Amino acid sequence: MNRLKCTISYDGAQFEGYQIQKEKRTVQLEVQRALSRIHKGSEIKVSASGRTDAGVHAVGQVLHFDSPLTIPEGAWQKAMNAHLPKDIWVKKVETVPGDFHARFDVVKKEYRYKVNLSKDFNVFSRDHVFHYPFSLDFEAVQEACGHFIGEHDFTSFCSAKTEVEDKVRTIYSLEAVVNGEELEFRIVGNGFLYNMVRIIVGTLLEIGQGKNLPNDIFSILEARNRGAAGKTAPAQGLYLWNVVYDDN
Amino acid sequence: MNRLKCTISYDGAQFEGYQIQKEKRTVQLEVQRALSRIHKGSEIKVSASGRTDAGVHAVGQVLHFDSPLTIPEGAWQKAMNAHLPKDIWVKKVETVPGDFHARFDVVKKEYRYKVNLSKDFNVFSRDHVFHYPFSLDFEAVQEACGHFIGEHDFTSFCSAKTEVEDKVRTIYSLEAVVNGEELEFRIVGNGFLYNMVRIIVGTLLEIGQGKNLPNDIFSILEARNRGAAGKTAPAQGLYLWNVVYDDN
Numbered sequence A, B: 001m002n003r004l005k006c007t008i009s010y011d012g013a014q015f016e017g018y019q020i021q022k023e024k025r026t027v028q029l030e031v032q033r034a035l036s037r038i039h040k041g042s043e044i045k046v047s048a049s050g051r052t053d054a055g056v057h058a059v060g061q062v063l064h065f066d067s068p069l070t071i072p073e074g075a076w077q078k079a080m081n082a083h084l085p086k087d088i089w090v091k092k093v094e095t096v097p098g099d100f101h102a103r104f105d106v107v108k109k110e111y112r113y114k115v116n117l118s119k120d121f122n123v124f125s126r127d128h129v130f131h132y133p134f135s136l137d138f139e140a141v142q143e144a145c146g147h148f149i150g151e152h153d154f155t156s157f158c159s160a161k162t163e164v165e166d167k168v169r170t171i172y173s174l175e176a177v178v179n180g181e182e183l184e185f186r187i188v189g190n191g192f193l194y195n196m197v198r199i200i201v202g203t204l205l206e207i208g209q210g211k212n213l214p215n216d217i218f219s220i221l222e223a224r225n226r227g228a229a230g231k232t233a234p235a236q237g238l239y240l241w242n243v244v245y246d247d248n
Helices: A027-038 A073-083 A138-146 A196-208 A216-223 B027-038 B073-083 B138-146 B194-206 B216-223
Strands: A002-010 A057-067 A089-094 A108-116 A150-153 A170-179 A182-189 A236-246 B002-010 B057-067 B088-097 B110-115 B150-153 B166-180 B182-189 B236-244
Touching: A002 A027, A002 A073, A027 A057, A027 A073, A073 A089, A108 A196, A138 A170, A138 A196, A170 A196, A182 A196, A182 B027, A182 B182, A196 A216, A196 A236, B002 B073, B027 B057, B027 B073, B027 B088, B073 B088, B110 B194, B138 B166, B138 B194, B166 B194, B182 B194, B194 B216, B194 B236
Parallel strands: A057 A236, B057 B236
Antiparallel strands: A002 A057, A002 A089, A108 A182, A108 A236, A150 A170, A170 A182, B002 B057, B002 B088, B110 B182, B110 B236, B150 B166, B166 B182
16 A cells, blocks of 8 residues: 655635535545545545635645555646546645654644735635725734744634643744735644634734734633634635645 | 716626626626616616626626616615625726716727646636646747737637627737736727637737747738637636726
């Protein structure tokens, strides 16, 4: 058997998220369907670095799977893209050691979140950017970003439905990059809880509007209560940007 | 009655073109449906600067219609956007003299055509850019662009189905703007025949690939025969960018 590591991008707009669910169009379903065609009908199970929700995009999601086929890396990429729908694209396929695991071996992940602050709605980016037509205090947003850096208990910043027990995560960097009326959040951490990036972004946008102060991040973190943080920003602005493993 | 001039943008991906056709989702249908709701069910007919084909986008399409309602311009915009689907956006509504006509009064129009030359497919722009993963001779493309400027008979550059008799049009400017792996054609003229921009772009891309020389544009124009020009570039890269009238 060969273990393959596969880096893919997808437009989340027409998917009910990454993970297979009965009778829903999901990314995992389409990837496994393409691999099954390449393997003459045999089922091939893929493991991802993590799930993404309905409407969330990926620029660098990572998967692994095992195959009895011996195919050059470039040919794997071509074959998969030939069998995948237009909203998934395989960027790279690499042969990796048999103990590589797309989920357990993650060292850090980067998410990005795109916001359009223009008064005018952009029909072309409606599924790919959060339209938030308000003026923001960027200095306040930037100051608040800094308060997330480091190791914290993120109970206030995850969906109340989260079943994971350990809610301590480390944020390595969090930047708010402004370019005219476009605002992009870039966040790198060792792991993320359910809805964590979207709640952080929703909270930062409310600080930008003056509804809270940058220093309120400290008390929100301490509260360990989802109700203390801001609204969950919508799925369409969120991108799983990059997944980092030890060897790259 | 008040005559209103209305500038709209739309994402053509999920429309069967601009013009009303039985049982198809078209831009005109959605705009007339929104206006009908604003007018408590009365039918309001709109006239556009021209049609666009299935999959073709608009950044500045212009329409006019007549209404018995007296509403401030900003409120017109709000009301229309509230009743339109997310892939149409009204940018501006202006009260104009009763003899203004969105089609007959056009002085010039600008179209743009977006090409992605990257080897990698971009899932996010798949409906909005033509993916053409080849290296091009930009100098040849730019030289060929210049040969279109001026008044010409464009019989070779329109669909053989075109019923219009007079195929003479004037091109005021045609530029090929390169930005990394993105290429954008910008073309301004006094009018365009059916498929004319898409055939011009298809022909220019073939010149960029060395299949024809820049000077071949002269003989292609002289041939007055659709078969002499290149392929029709696909709809998804094309944008009706701007329509100019005498008063702006």
